[in-house]
Amino acid sequence: MVKIPAGQLKPFWIRPKSQDVQPKPIEVSAFEIQADPVTNREWLVFVKSNPEWRKSKIARVFADDQYLKQWRGDLVLAQGVLEDAPVTHVSWFAAREYCESLGLRLPTLAEWEYVAAADGQKADATRDPIFLQKMLDWYSKPQDEKGLAPVGKSVPNFYGVRDLHGLIWEWVDDFNSNMVTGESRSGNSLDKDLFCGAGGMSGGDKENYAAFMRFAFRSSLKAKFTTWNLGFRCARGGNK
Amino acid sequence: MIYLIQTFLKLFLPLVIAGPSAPPSDSLYHLKGKWASTSGSTQGLKDMRGRPVVLSMIYTRCKASCPLTIAKMKELEAAAGKGDYVFAMASFDPKNDTAPALKKYLADRKLDPAHWQMLSPNADRDARELAAATGVVYSRDEQGEYSHSNVVVLLDREGVIQAKLESLSAETTDFVKKLKELSRAR
Numbered sequence: 001m002v003k004i005p006a007g008q009l010k011p012f013w014i015r016p017k018s019q020d021v022q023p024k025p026i027e028v029s030a031f032e033i034q035a036d037p038v039t040n041r042e043w044l045v046f047v048k049s050n051p052e053w054r055k056s057k058i059a060r061v062f063a064d065d066q067y068l069k070q071w072r073g074d075l076v077l078a079q080g081v082l083e084d085a086p087v088t089h090v091s092w093f094a095a096r097e098y099c100e101s102l103g104l105r106l107p108t109l110a111e112w113e114y115v116a117a118a119d120g121q122k123a124d125a126t127r128d129p130i131f132l133q134k135m136l137d138w139y140s141k142p143q144d145e146k147g148l149a150p151v152g153k154s155v156p157n158f159y160g161v162r163d164l165h166g167l168i169w170e171w172v173d174d175f176n177s178n179m180v181t182g183e184s185r186s187g188n189s190l191d192k193d194l195f196c197g198a199g200g201m202s203g204g205d206k207e208n209y210a211a212f213m214r215f216a217f218r219s220s221l222k223a224k225f226t227t228w229n230l231g232f233r234c235a236r237g238g239n240k
Numbered sequence: 241m242i243y244l245i246q247t248f249l250k251l252f253l254p255l256v257i258a259g260p261s262a263p264p265s266d267s268l269y270h271l272k273g274k275w276a277s278t279s280g281s282t283q284g285l286k287d288m289r290g291r292p293v294v295l296s297m298i299y300t301r302c303k304a305s306c307p308l309t310i311a312k313m314k315e316l317e318a319a320a321g322k323g324d325y326v327f328a329m330a331s332f333d334p335k336n337d338t339a340p341a342l343k344k345y346l347a348d349r350k351l352d353p354a355h356w357q358m359l360s361p362n363a364d365r366d367a368r369e370l371a372a373a374t375g376v377v378y379s380r381d382e383q384g385e386y387s388h389s390n391v392v393v394l395l396d397r398e399g400v401i402q403a404k405l406e407s408l409s410a411e412t413t414d415f416v417k418k419l420k421e422l423s424r425a426r
Contacts, residue, residue: 060265061373092372176372177379223372 001032001236002160007123009114028114031238033107036151036162037086037170037231038098040070040077046098047074053094063091066226084150086168086231092223095171095232104234106173109218111235113211116165118158125158126208135210138166143229165210171232175218263289267399268373273366275330275359276339278346284359285330285370286399292422293326293395297367297376299333299386300345305408309390310349312408316392317355319416323423327351330359332367332378332386375404396422 008025047054054074058067069089072078090098092106099105107115119125126132154162164170221230263269269286277284294316298306313327331337337345342358361367371378371388378388394403394415403418 059267059270061267061270093369096369174368174379176368176375176377178377219377222375 002035003032004028004030004111004115004159004161006030007114009110009117010126026110028110029237029239031107031111031235033111033115033161033235034104034233035156035160037168037233038095039084039151040081040087041083043087043090043098044075044083046101050097050101053097058094061224062093063224064226067091067094069226070228080147082148082150084152085148086151086163088148088168088228088231089226090171090231091226092171092175092221094226096173099232099234102234104236106171106232107235108238109172109174109177111238112164112170112172113214115157115159115161118161120155120157123158126211132208132210135165139210139213148229168229168231169214169217171230172218175221176223178215178219263398264400266401268370268395268401269399271369271373273369274362275366275370276362277360278339278343278353278356278358284357288326288328288357288395289399290397291324291326292397292419293328293399294392294419295328295330295374295395296390296392297330297332297371297374297378297388299331299388300337300341301333301384302386305390308408309392310351312390312392312405312412316412316416316419319412320419320423323420325355325419325423326357327355328357328359330367330370331361332371332380332388333384334361334363334367335384337361374401375406394418394422397425 006027006029009028010025011023051057051074052059053062055068055071056074066089070078070081071089077083096106117124117126119128119131122128149167151167152162154166156162157164269289271285273285274282275284276282277287279287281287294313296309296313298309300306310329313329317325317327331342337358337360339358339360342360346353346356346358361370370376374391374393376389376391378386380386389406390408392405392415393401396402402422403415405412405415
């Protein structure tokens with residue numbers, strides 16, 4: 001596990017009320033996070049001891065029918081799928097259970113974004129045009145569902161954490177914590193009856209397109225959802 | 241003779257004393273969260289199995305939309321008519337919304353415990369799990385106030401979601417129809 005020192009995260013998803021009033025930064029307590037996403041190899045160890053999470057046995061309330069699609073059987077990967085590739089086609093429930101089985105937990109959204117703000121040289125690279133361009137390059141490249149690369153091959157970031165960008169999307173514990181105003185996809189205007197509390201949010205930091213993409217992606221997720229490029233890693237400690 | 245009796249017991253006793261079968265694969269009663277109910281149950285969620293359930297998530301310190309959620313649920317109760325339904329409200333807030341606090345909340349609003357229950361989460365993770373399973377979006381700020389969506393789900397007697405209101409202004413006709421169907425089916 002990599003130790004991450006305490007710090008602050010600018011909540012890019014909150015629109016500032018005016019130019020001079022910035023939203024209050026989020027305090028992130030010191031915590032620890034895995035250096036790499038969880039792999040197929042590690043998932044195999046998990047399902048060997050936890051048969052109810054196997055592909056053929058999982059309850060439908062916990063995962064959709066694409067669960068472990070890249071596995072040929074309960075304990076066998078499909079042809080061409082690497083043991084050290086990140087495990088994907090896992091739902092939030094399954095990811096959570098895995099972490100808990102090891103006395104760990106999923107990182108919070110704030111923790112994940114905080115660690116992911118770093119490049120190789122500094123803790124906060126979110127204003128660095130080179131860093132931002134790298135993100136956009138990843139998102140603009142068509143991805144291949146077959147053959148996810150093994151974990152741990154990318155350059156570690158400032159903290160020593162790898163693969164936060166360029167490999168997979170990752171589950172966080174509170175993925176379902178962002179309020180979105182009028183989903184443009186559904187064509188609704190803001191429905192005030194939907195939300196209690198502050199309600200209105202939008203991408204406040206227009207330059208950080210990548211973070212906005214993640215924000216939008218997370219808000220489209222359902223807990224039982226699985227897909228080929230969505231995996232996770234575990235964390236512990238902090239004030240979660 | 242003894243041998244025959246022993247064999248008979250070995251074969252049939254397990255069948256006789258076996259508990260109820262597992263709920264369907266997509267039932268919420270597979271969730272692992274710990275909930276204390278105002279009904280006195282320490283397995284508040286699972287112990288609603290056997291009755292149709294109208295379920296929402298609120299917290300008692302909520303001044304804005306939560307009273308409206310209760311009003312909506314009372315509206316559904318009136319529309320549904322007689323039945324063995326449970327109108328259940330699960331809290332986001334393990335710290336303040338203990339089972340005794342929730343019992344008082346129900347009593348203050350004169351909600352009949354024969355049909356109304358409130359569920360207290362053991363910890364944040366239990367509330368997060370139920371929200372995830374029912375499609376509720378929420379977060380907590382530093383002051384302990386929750387921002388949350390107002391979803392109401394209908395569970396059949398086996399805990400499977402059969403209908404859903406995505407907001408307090410959503411059309412309730414289909415929901416009420418299903419609710420009535422569930423009270424007849426056994």
